[in-house]
Each structure stands twice: as structure tokens, then as C-alpha cells.
Amino acid sequence: MNRLSTEKISSYAAAVPSAARDEPMTKHTTLKIGGPARLFVEAKTADELVAAVKAAVSLHIPHVVIGGGTNLLVSDEGFEGVVILASERGVSAKGTLVAASAGTFTSLVARAAADAGLAGFEWGATIPGTIAGAVYGNAGCYGGETKDILESVDVYDVTERKRVTLRNQACGFGYRDSRFKHEPFVLLSVTLRLRPGDKKEIAKRISELMAKRNASQPLGAASAGCMFKNFRYVDESALEILRRRTDAIPEDMLKRKSIGAGWLVDRLGLKGASIGKAKVSDVHGNFVVNQGGARAQDIVALASMVKMKVRDELGIMLEDEVQLIGF
Ligand code: EPU
Numbered sequence: 495m496n497r498l499s500t501e502k503i504s505s506y507a508a509a510v511p512s513a514a515r516d517e518p519m520t521k522h523t524t525l526k527i528g529g530p531a532r533l534f535v536e537a538k539t540a541d542e543l544v545a546a547v548k549a550a551v552s553l554h555i556p557h558v559v560i561g562g563g564t565n566l567l568v569s570d571e572g573f574e575g576v577v578i579l580a581s582e583r584g585v586s587a588k589g590t591l592v593a594a595s596a597g598t599f600t601s602l603v604a605r606a607a608a609d610a611g612l613a614g615f616e617w618g619a620t621i622p623g624t625i626a627g628a629v630y631g632n633a634g635c636y637g638g639e640t641k642d643i644l645e646s647v648d649v650y651d652v653t654e655r656k657r658v659t660l661r662n663q664a665c666g667f668g669y670r671d672s673r674f675k676h677e678p679f680v681l682l683s684v685t686l687r688l689r690p691g692d693k694k695e696i697a698k699r700i701s702e703l704m705a706k707r708n709a710s711q712p713l714g715a716a717s718a719g720c721m722f723k724n725f726r727y728v729d730e731s732a733l734e735i736l737r738r739r740t741d742a743i744p745e746d747m748l749k750r751k752s753i754g755a756g757w758l759v760d761r762l763g764l765k766g767a768s769i770g771k772a773k774v775s776d777v778h779g780n781f782v783v784n785q786g787g788a789r790a791q792d793i794v795a796l797a798s799m800v801k802m803k804v805r806d807e808l809g810i811m812l813e814d815e816v817q818l819i820g821f
Contacts, residue, residue, distance in 0.1 A: 509549040513534065514534045516530040518530055524718060525716055526565065526600055530549035530573075534577050535576060537582070541626045547578060550576045556575030558576075559580055561624030565719055567644050567816050567818050567819070571820055580596045580624070582597045582598075583599075584598060585602060590636075592686045592688060593684070593685045593686075596624060596682055600623055612691060614638075617636045620703050629673075631675070632670055635703075638701055644684065647684050649679040649682060669723065684703075711777060712818060720756070720802055728741055755780045762803055765778075771788035771792060772785070797814070
């Protein structure tokens with residue numbers, strides 16, 4: 495990546511005085527990996543967020559907006575541009591709608607909904623990262639998906655240079671996918687539509703899901719959540735090699751036409767495999783954990799090795815779920 499010129503760095507710092515230089519991305523990713531962001535801004539309000547993006551665009555400086563840093567792998571060389579952390583927080587409930595600023599932790603939004611007696615987002619209490627991140631990646635677990643409860647989002651449209659409200663149908667949601675992964679929009683705030691429920695029941699469901707997640711995923715370890723998307727297929731022929739190589743494929747996976755990436759990795763006995771300080775979790779095969787001081791290169795090498803083995807031995811090509819920055 496071309497180094498940013500000193501002139502560009504100074505011009506950006508003049509336009510956005512709060513911009514820091516050479517900010518280590520280890521501080522802003524749950525994997526605790528990544529070289530420096532040449533420029534770094536913590537945007538505490540939507541106005542600051544829009545201003546930080548506008549300045550980058552007008553100076554032709556590459557930019558990336560991050561939230562909780564939970565689904566990110568930043569290269570060891572860092573990012574030659576500006577990383578903008580969207581950190582405005584705030585959540586309020588009105589009727590069956592819950593509105594939250596982009597940087598509000600998803601778990602806090604879910605708790606606020608629970609406190610307001612609103613059901614349907616209990617699973618959100620177990621999701622790491624921010625609510626804008628959840629929309630960006632159409633996060634989901636335990637049968638819930640962001641797309642099923644999202645009413646609308648307020649965004650800054652970078653191409654049209656204006657703020658707009660997009661309703662659910664305009665967000666282009668797919669499995670762990672949204673329009674925001676492919677087009678230049680900046681998420682500013684999010685509105686969810688839930689349904690009235692019993693507060694006690696909602697709290698109970700949250701505890702159950704937390705316990706489930708604790709038992710099946712390495713929550714205490716530094717990771718970026720699931721590394722790969724589960725394998726979705728249309729035609730059974732996609733499973734030809736897998737059927738020859740493994741014991742019975744779980745019925746629920748066949749029913750959903752979605753084979754768990756963690757399950758596949760586990761079939762190959764790859765849990766615990768490591769390169770440098772990066773290791774495939776002993777708890778869940780779709781998590782790669784940083785055992786302390788791992789480099790992005792180690793994670794990439796380990797993930798590539800896993801992908802290659804799954805492809806060669808089980809005939810399935812896994813796709814990255816984690817977002818890459820600076821590669
Ligand atoms: N399994 C194994 N070995 C493993 C991991 C899983 O045999 O190492 C088996 C489990 O025993 C279970 C099945 O595979 O029978 C499915 O596992 P799990 O319930 O953990 O769900 P998953 O399909 O592996 C998905 C999401 C998770 C989400 C969970 C819970 C993806 C890529 N992963 O995982 O999302 O938390 O369901 O609903 O869609 C994420 O996106 O970062 C993420 C963690």
C-alpha cells in the first residue's frame with residue numbers, strides 16, 4: 495500500500511483536529527492484532543462521524559469505519575489511511591420500536607429492549623460488537639437474524655453526500671451480508687421493531703442463550719468470532735465428496751441446507767492446530783484464537799491451511815466471514 499504523504503496527513507489533521515496518528519489497531523480489535531492506522535479518529539457523535547468521512551473522501555484518503563472491532567483482521571502493516579471508530583452510544587424504546595446510535599453495544603440494545611418488555615431480540619444479548627456492526631454483517635445466532643427485526647437505518651450516503659433513512663427492504667440483506675458491505679454508506683443509527691413480551695420470560699431466554707454460547711464458544715479468548723461462513727448450498731451434489739468422507743451429516747444441517755464450518759473443521763481433527771501464536775480453538779472449530787502476540791500473518795496462514803484441507807479432503811470451499819483491513 496502506498497504510504498500517505500505528509501501533506502495529506504497534515505491536511506486531514508487540519509480538517510479533523512481530533513485525529514491521532516499511528517494508532518495501534520491491537521487496541522481496537524477483539525483479536526488484539528494489527529499494525530497502526532496511519533490516521534485514527536474516534537467519532538463520538540453522528541456529526542463527527544460524517545465529518546471524519548467527508549474529510550477523508552475530499553482528500554482522497556482511504557477510510558474505513560469500525561465499531562467494536564469484533565469481526566476484523568487488520569494486517570501487521572496496519573492501514574495506510576484513516577480508521578474511524580463510530581462510538582456514539584444511546585438507546586431508547588418507544589412502543590415496539592428501539593432506536594440506538596451506531597456505536598451502542600448490541601448486548602446493551604438487547605438489554606434495553608428486555609427492560610422495556612420487548613421480545614424478539616434476546617439473542618442480541620449474546621452478540622459481541624456494536625449494533626451498526628450487527629446490521630453491517632447481518633449478525634445472527636440461535637435462529638435470530640438482524641434482518642428479521644430491523645425496521646430502518648439512518649445512514650450517510652457517501653456517493654450522494656447526504657443523510658438518508660433506508661427501510662429494511664433497501665438494505666440488501668443476505669446470510670452474513672448486507673448492502674453496506676458493498677456500497678459506500680456509513681451507518682449512523684438503527685431502529686429495530688420488536689414485539690411486546692413478558693419481561694421475566696425475556697430475561698430467562700437471555701440467560702439460557704448466554705449459557706448456550708458460553709458452553710459452545712471460546713468467549714474468554716481473543717478472537718474475531720467465526721472465521722468462515724457456514725457452507726450454504728442449493729444442490730445436494732455439492733455434498734458428494736463430504737458424504738463419502740464423513741460420518742452422518744447432522745439432520746438439522748441438511749434441513750437448513752447449511753453445513754457448519756466449525757463442524758467441518760472438527761471432522762478433520764483440526765481443533766487445536768496452530769501456527770505461531772494463532773490457534774484453532776479447542777472449543778469451536780470455526781474460531782481462531784490469538785494466544786498472545788499472534789500476528790495477522792499467523793491467522794491468515796492458519797485460516798488458509800484450514801480452508802485448503804476442507805477443500806481437498808471434504809470438497810467444500812469455505813468463505814471468509816471475518817472482514818480484512820489493510821491486506
Ligand atoms: N460443531 C462441532 N464441532 C465444532 C463446532 C460445532 O461438532 O467444533 C457442531 C455443534 O455441535 C452443532 C453444530 O456443529 O451440532 C452447529 O454448531 P453451533 O451451534 O456452534 O453453530 P455454528 O453453525 O457453528 C453459527 C454461527 C455463529 C452463531 C451460532 C449459534 C456462522 C458462521 N456461525 O455457528 O455465529 O453464534 O451459529 O447460533 O453462521 C459468528 O458469526 O461469528 C458466529 C459465531
